[in-house]
Amino acid sequence: MAKILLVTAGRGGTGKTTLALNIASGLKKLGNRVVLVDTEAHIPALGYDTNFFANPYTLVDIVNRKIEFDLALREFSGIKYLIGSWNPMDFKKTPSEKILEIVDDLSSNSDYIIFDSPLTKETINLLDTTREVVFVTKPFIEEIDELQKLDNIMDGKRTGFLINMAGRVRHELSPKAIEFLTQTPVVGQVPYDNHVLLALSVRKPVVEFNPNCLASRRIIEFTSNYVKGKLRLSRRGIERGEPSVRLSIPNSKLKNLSEKISSLENKITTIEKLLKEENELVVIE
Numbered sequence: 001m002a003k004i005l006l007v008t009a010g011r012g013g014t015g016k017t018t019l020a021l022n023i024a025s026g027l028k029k030l031g032n033r034v035v036l037v038d039t040e041a042h043i044p045a046l047g048y049d050t051n052f053f054a055n056p057y058t059l060v061d062i063v064n065r066k067i068e069f070d071l072a073l074r075e076f077s078g079i080k081y082l083i084g085s086w087n088p089m090d091f092k093k094t095p096s097e098k099i100l101e102i103v104d105d106l107s108s109n110s111d112y113i114i115f116d117s118p119l120t121k122e123t124i125n126l127l128d129t130t131r132e133v134v135f136v137t138k139p140f141i142e143e144i145d146e147l148q149k150l151d152n153i154m155d156g157k158r159t160g161f162l163i164n165m166a167g168r169v170r171h172e173l174s175p176k177a178i179e180f181l182t183q184t185p186v187v188g189q190v191p192y193d194n195h196v197l198l199a200l201s202v203r204k205p206v207v208e209f210n211p212n213c214l215a216s217r218r219i220i221e222f223t224s225n226y227v228k229g230k231l232r233l234s235r236r237g238i239e240r241g242e243p244s245v246r247l248s249i250p251n252s253k254l255k256n257l258s259e260k261i262s263s264l265e266n267k268i269t270t271i272e273k274l275l276k277e278e279n280e281l282v283v284i285e
Contacts, residue, residue, distance in 0.1 A: 002035075002107035004130035005226070006115045007162075009137065015164040016136040018196065018206075019219070020116035021079075025205035026223030028078045032111040035073075039117040040084035060085045062102055069105060077208055080110070132233055133159045134187065139172040141261045158233035160187030162222065168192040171265050181257075185232040188222035190215050 007023065009016040017038070024036040037059065057072035059082045073080050106113050115130070137143045161178055166189050175186040193215035199206035207216045225231050 002110045002113045004103070004113045004115065004132070006117060006130050006133045008115075008117050008119050008133060008135055010119050010135070010143070012118075014136045014138055014143075015190075015196075016118075017116050018200065019136055019162065019164060019190065020114055022205045022207050022216075022219045023223055023226075024079045024081075024112075024114045025077055025207050026220050027112050027114075027227065029207065029211075029220070030223065030227055032227070033109065034079050034112045034114065035106050035110045036079055036081040036114045036116060037106070038082060038084040039115060058083055058085045059102075077205055131158050133157050134162045135159060135184075136162050136164055137178070139163050139166050139174070139178065141173060141265055160185050160231060160233045162187060163189040165192040166190065171268050187225075187231045187233060188218065190218045190222075 005023070007016060007020040020036060024034045027034045039059065057067050059072070061067045062069060062072050062082065072082055074083075075081075103113065161182070161184055163175060163178070163186055166172060173181075175189060178184075178186055191214050193206070193213055195210045195213040196206045196215050199209035202209065206213065207219055210216055211220070222231075
């Protein structure tokens, strides 16, 4: 039976699909058979990254038994993958429970199944097939409200945050701050790296494009820890080797703290803007 990992995010722009593709590629590099499944209900981002827009068959076609697996499954850098629907109405016409029916078929010929899924109804139904969820986020306070969506749907799941595009600006949340605010462990941190953009431009996973760049090393470290069962995925609070303080923060206080931090960040942004404008002043004699 294949091991299933759900990669999701609360909003767009986190780099979820890019990380899902690179996690799958990292697992492949470790000698595993991997299937990457995109469950986007409209424009499948995975299609952009793999450049297979010409493929007329999608996950919905398999779910509705219109075609066989072999026609819809494509291969990219040694990874088998399924793209989501090109038509936004397809998922509305297809009961999301049917998506779960294909998991057994996929499991028979793979070691790992990676679901690249937005945080939607389809994703919530997919949670019934997996106990492990990685939530991709950027290290900014405005992401915190989105992270709170986990409270109602992640009960009983082994979850963790994978921070993406870290180290770009000074006023980022640290992994410890994210753990403190969400009581969910940070299982990995991928830095902002121009090699990722270069890899996307030539439609290659960055772990193949430049396996020695910092982003690749962090992604490969994450996949290696996942295979070895060393990720600190946790059902409740933060699981660590050493004792940790577990805090229960009322939502009202968390919201107040979030507003204060947001206000402080706005002030910092204003100060930085003023300093930049001052440095750009040109004295004309």
